[in-house]
Amino acid sequence: MKICLIDPPLPxxxxxxxPLILEYLGGLTKRVMPEAEIELLDPKFxxxxxxxxxxxxxxxxxxxxxxxxxxxxxxxxxxxxxxQVVLGGFNPSAMPEEAKKHADAVxxxxxxxxxxxxxxxARKGQLKPFYYGTPLPLENLPLPIRxxxxxxxxxxTMRGCSYGCKFCALRGLYGKAHRYRPIDEVVKxxxxxxxxxxxxxxxxxxGGNINRAIDLxxxxxxxxxxxxxxxxxxxLETPSGDKLIKAARESxxxxxxxxxxxxxxxxxxxxxxxxxxxxKSNGIDPILAIILGKRTHTRDDFDRIVELSxxxxxxxxxxxxxxxxxxxxxxxxxxxxxxxxxxxxxxGAHALFSHPQMSxxxxxxxxxxxxxxxxxxxxxxxxxxxxPLHVFPAGHFAFLMREFPMRQGMKMxxxxxxxDSKSQIRS
Numbered sequence: 001m002k003i004c005l006i007d008p009p010l011p012x013x014x015x016x017x018x019p020l021i022l023e024y025l026g027g028l029t030k031r032v033m034p035e036a037e038i039e040l041l042d043p044k045f046x047x048x049x050x051x052x053x054x055x056x057x058x059x060x061x062x063x064x065x066x067x068x069x070x071x072x073x074x075x076x077x078x079x080x081x082x083x084q085v086v087l088g089g090f091n092p093s094a095m096p097e098e099a100k101k102h103a104d105a106v107x108x109x110x111x112x113x114x115x116x117x118x119x120x121x122a123r124k125g126q127l128k129p130f131y132y133g134t135p136l137p138l139e140n141l142p143l144p145i146r147x148x149x150x151x152x153x154x155x156x157t158m159r160g161c162s163y164g165c166k167f168c169a170l171r172g173l174y175g176k177a178h179r180y181r182p183i184d185e186v187v188k189x190x191x192x193x194x195x196x197x198x199x200x201x202x203x204x205x206x207g208g209n210i211n212r213a214i215d216l217x218x219x220x221x222x223x224x225x226x227x228x229x230x231x232x233x234x235x236l237e238t239p240s241g242d243k244l245i246k247a248a249r250e251s252x253x254x255x256x257x258x259x260x261x262x263x264x265x266x267x268x269x270x271x272x273x274x275x276x277x278x279x280k281s282n283g284i285d286p287i288l289a290i291i292l293g294k295r296t297h298t299r300d301d302f303d304r305i306v307e308l309s310x311x312x313x314x315x316x317x318x319x320x321x322x323x324x325x326x327x328x329x330x331x332x333x334x335x336x337x338x339x340x341x342x343x344x345x346x347x348g349a350h351a352l353f354s355h356p357q358m359s360x361x362x363x364x365x366x367x368x369x370x371x372x373x374x375x376x377x378x379x380x381x382x383x384x385x386x387x388p389l390h391v392f393p394a395g396h397f398a399f400l401m402r403e404f405p406m407r408q409g410m411k412m413x414x415x416x417x418x419x420d421s422k423s424q425i426r427s
Contacts, residue, residue, distance in 0.1 A: 001123050002037040003029055004055035006074070008067035009043040011347060011416070012409035015401055016045065017199055020154030021061050021089070023144035025111060031142040032116040033123075040147055050077050056084065057122040062099060063089035065324060068343040072102040079104065084122050090169045091343075094326025100129055109133035109173060110159075112141075135159070135174070138181040143189065151401060152228075153193055154201045157186045157216060161203050166328040167291065167321065170203045178208035183219050190223045197398065198227045205229040205248070205256075210240050217244075217251035226252045226394045228402070233258060236275035245282050254391060254398045255285040276312050283391035285399060286314050292370075293320040293363050295336065295355055302366050306373055315383055316374055317406065319348035320367050349413045361421070368414050375407040 005026060007019035022040045029038050039055065041048060058078050062071050068091060075085045088107035092099035099106045105127040107114060114131040121127045138159065146153055158181065159174040190198060206213035213235075235244060256279060279286045292302055309316040323330040323337065324346070336353040338360060339345045345352060349367065351360035358366075373379075380403055387395050
């Protein structure tokens, strides 16, 4: 049986990161059906034609909500050509009935517990409408099939999140309880990578268990690989904060995305500012990902983002708040939604709900003006030269690989926004 797995293209440019879900699902497929012929397709970085896809079963990832129009259109075309199509990921799990309109089957939740059943049913031509995955221990996972030609590959070491962020879909898929991969298995997978860089895709690299994180970083020290990750500042404010930073730095951590809740995060207290200072002095480049545009935010909240970047000396990446289906925020904002079901606008650059003080156009225009100020060439090069020399060249290379695709992506988003705005005026 021939199985084709597809990760959809993004509407804007992105870092050269291999699609992790395809690589892991490819490895899982190889384990449960060794005789299968497996093809992994990534239209983000490779030429793609839906008419050239030939397979008995096609699996498409629907985890990025902005790609759903492409996912549904592609799935419809493949089914018309007689192929069986299965959809999975965050959004099909949150909206299975919608996804089922475009697929023969939908995997709800994690795939490991049901993928063998999906493949066997597909081989018989008897797919069920829905497969309900259950969380399993993260031990003895199959090695991913690594796709060639990428600067970065992903690694995950845990699942689950104990935080209760209203806007986040992570907990809805993986649950509240943290589940961890055995450290020796993570190290083995990192050492198997040919590339010198990898991206830790955990929602929080030290979430749940700080001591386990320190043990993991200590074990990774011998790999001599450099990496990116996602985290928070709470762990760094604990008595183990200094030890955690030291272990992370020695393991090769170069850059850390720090997520902020949808409430305005402009007023950083002294402890958080000190934690950021320690990250920087250790050669770990912090990036603040701040969500703007909540119904309680004002114009001043938008403006303070630039001030925050200057005050802390860090890169800040703002995004307009997205009420993702399946989250508490989506239910809270449902009475105010303006583009419900129009998933192409759910990209973090469009206003998706009414606001008591600002129109959608005002919020979007304000957002782009701040983005281009933060991502100006002057600021990018100034920050580049502020990165400590003791992490040269890896730290500087990592910065360039992260920020310039982001800048290019925002330019593309803005160009599309202008075109849409002109179309609305003419109509």
